[in-house]
Amino acid sequence: MTSQNASPAQQTRRWLIEARDVYRSFGQTPALAGASLSVGNGEIVAVMGPSGSGKSTLLHCLAGIFTPDRGEIWFDGQRLDTLSDTKRTELRRTAFGFVFQFGQLVPELTVADNIALPLLLNRVHRKVAYAKAAAWLPRLGLDDLGTRRTGELSGGQAQRVALARAMVAHPKVLLADEPTGSLDTLTGEMVMDLLVGLAREEGTTVVLVTHDGRVAAYADREVMVRDGKVINRAGIEVEVGR
Amino acid sequence: MTVPLTLLGLLERQPSHGYDLKRDYDTYFGRGKPLPFGQVYATLGRLARDGKVTGGDAEPGAGPDRKRYAITELGATEFDAWLTEPIEPEPHLQTVLFSKVVLALMLERPAETYLDTQRAAHVQRMRELTEIKRSGGLMDALLADHGLFHLEADLRWIDVTSARLSALAEMVRAK
Numbered sequence: 001m002t003s004q005n006a007s008p009a010q011q012t013r014r015w016l017i018e019a020r021d022v023y024r025s026f027g028q029t030p031a032l033a034g035a036s037l038s039v040g041n042g043e044i045v046a047v048m049g050p051s052g053s054g055k056s057t058l059l060h061c062l063a064g065i066f067t068p069d070r071g072e073i074w075f076d077g078q079r080l081d082t083l084s085d086t087k088r089t090e091l092r093r094t095a096f097g098f099v100f101q102f103g104q105l106v107p108e109l110t111v112a113d114n115i116a117l118p119l120l121l122n123r124v125h126r127k128v129a130y131a132k133a134a135a136w137l138p139r140l141g142l143d144d145l146g147t148r149r150t151g152e153l154s155g156g157q158a159q160r161v162a163l164a165r166a167m168v169a170h171p172k173v174l175l176a177d178e179p180t181g182s183l184d185t186l187t188g189e190m191v192m193d194l195l196v197g198l199a200r201e202e203g204t205t206v207v208l209v210t211h212d213g214r215v216a217a218y219a220d221r222e223v224m225v226r227d228g229k230v231i232n233r234a235g236i237e238v239e240v241g242r
Numbered sequence: 243m244t245v246p247l248t249l250l251g252l253l254e255r256q257p258s259h260g261y262d263l264k265r266d267y268d269t270y271f272g273r274g275k276p277l278p279f280g281q282v283y284a285t286l287g288r289l290a291r292d293g294k295v296t297g298g299d300a301e302p303g304a305g306p307d308r309k310r311y312a313i314t315e316l317g318a319t320e321f322d323a324w325l326t327e328p329i330e331p332e333p334h335l336q337t338v339l340f341s342k343v344v345l346a347l348m349l350e351r352p353a354e355t356y357l358d359t360q361r362a363a364h365v366q367r368m369r370e371l372t373e374i375k376r377s378g379g380l381m382d383a384l385l386a387d388h389g390l391f392h393l394e395a396d397l398r399w400i401d402v403t404s405a406r407l408s409a410l411a412e413m414v415r416a417k
Contacts, residue, residue: 050405193376213361213397214390217368224358231358 015074016041016205017173022061022071023228024054031057032068033228036238037207039173044199044206046219047230055209055225056177062207063096063175064088076172093122097166097174097204099195101181105161107151111142114150115164122169136164140194156187160194167198174199177209185214192218244341245277246285246294250313250321251345253295257312260286270344270414286311294320325351328363331393339396343403347411357404364397 015038024032031054039045049055060066061073064080073080075095080088097118105114112133119129137143140160145153150161159179166174179195180188196218199206208219216222223238224231230238245267252258252266260282268276289295294317297309313321325346329338339360346353371386371393378386403410 050401211401213365213368213394214372216365217372217390219369222362222365224361236355 015039016043016076017062017207018072018074019058019062019068019230020072020074022058022068022073024057024061024066024068030228032061032071034071034237035061035225035228035230037062037223037230039205039207041172042203042205043221044196044208044219046216046222047207047209047225048211048213048216048222049225050211053225054228058225058230059175059177059207059209062173063098064092093118094169095172097169097171099159099162099166099174099176099179101178105150105158105165107149110147110149111137111153111161112146114161115168118165118169132168133164136168139198140164154187155183156190159183159187159191163191163195163198167202167204170202171204173205173207175207178211179208180210180212180215188215244338245281246289247321247324248341248345249282249285250289250294250317251325251341251349253311253313254318254321254345254349257298257310259308259310263311271341289317293317325356326359328356328360331364331367331396339400339403343407343410344414347407347414350415353407353411354404357400357407361397361400364393364400368393368397 018038019035022032022035023030033054035054035058037045037047037058047055047058057066061068061081062075064073064075064083067081071081075091080091083091106117109117112130115133115136116126116129119132120126124132134146137146140163142157142160142164145157145161150158153161159182163179166176174195176195180191183191192215195206198204206219208215210216232238248267248271249263252263258266260279263286264277264279264282267282286295286297290297290311293314295311295313297311300308325342329342342356343353345351346356368390371389375383375386375390
């Protein structure tokens with residue numbers, strides 16, 4: 001159900017990224033059961049909820065990693081879930097950045113290699129890619145670590161590298177799944193300060209999955225996922241366009 | 243502060259004698275601190291004076307008060323407003339929140355919605371404190387942290403309670 005009398009394309013332009021009445025199951029187990037979420041350009045939204053509520057599945061659907069069984073995913077005025085695999089992968093590489101609980105860095109590569117990786121995959125010239133990667137090091141307090149292998153880093157350092165890697169290609173959307181889940185309180189705060197600060201500076205939209213209220217408090221607003229549905233602040237199920 | 247509202251909530255179930263109200267209050271909310279009879283009748287007297295309950299006629303029998311109390315429309319409105327509105331987020335809310343959740347379940351009200359509303363109020367306050375931390379100095383950050391950690395504890399309680407609502411509902415409605 002839509003909340004305005006505009007066409008789907010017009011409605012989608014109001015939002016940068018949207019899930020519309022999305023269903024997704026794994027075998028016989030439903031993970032999403034009519035989830036809707038609309039996130040505006042430059043907005044930072046926290047998606048909260050207990051383990052198994054479907055919040056990570058929602059994030060993966062928004063990212064185009066999972067295809068919904070039913071429902072629609074829209075990104076920047078175009079339908080994401082009906083794109084071909086090739087086009088979806090291309091979009092993920094150019095418009096989306098990802099940060100996960102465990103950095104998912106390549107441990108054998110250096111910090112600079114890891115940060116430059118998305119640019120190299122986008123066929124940016126090697127010299128340019130490494131220059132851009134180097135420019136991110138001081139922004140994240142990683143000045144002296146460019147040549148260090150990421151397998152030798154602390155958890156906080158690794159998450160800062162993951163953040164630089166996610167932001168280096170100037171994505172429109174940053175999708176973060178429990179980005180501080182493996183960090184202690186102070187290190188987690190430092191990573192969130194950087195994540196939110198960089199997103200504000202770059203105008204990046206952020207969808208942040210977390211079960212942690214302190215992390216959710218960094219967002220402009222929060223929603224809950226419960227039993228595969230998105231619930232707003234007043235405990236009411238979110239409809240499309242809200 | 244919550245005794246009058248809790249008694250109103252218990253009366254919302256059904257009209258009751260002061261003795262029954264005290265027994266139910268002590269069972270669910272007293273937890274080692276029973277409500278003195280004097281306080282029960284004094285509170286009921288004030289509620290009756292303010293038009294929130296009616297006392298009815300005294301019934302024959304032993305004891306100081308054999309009136310059967312019933313909630314009025316005014317009392318029900320006040321109770322409903324209290325139950326629905328989130329509490330000002332501040333540390334050590336568990337007792338009030340606990341009372342609200344138990345009463346909501348007893349009365350088959352949407353306890354989960356109340357918890358969601360309270361969670362939102364807590365996260366909003368945490369957002370304000372986080373902003374103070376981000377924009378202020380170290381002293382501000384330390385003070386904000388104190389509030390944040392306490393609110394986080396409340397938030398965890400809200401989440402755990404939310405997950406246990408079905409079991410809790412079964413327990414309070416079984417009586």
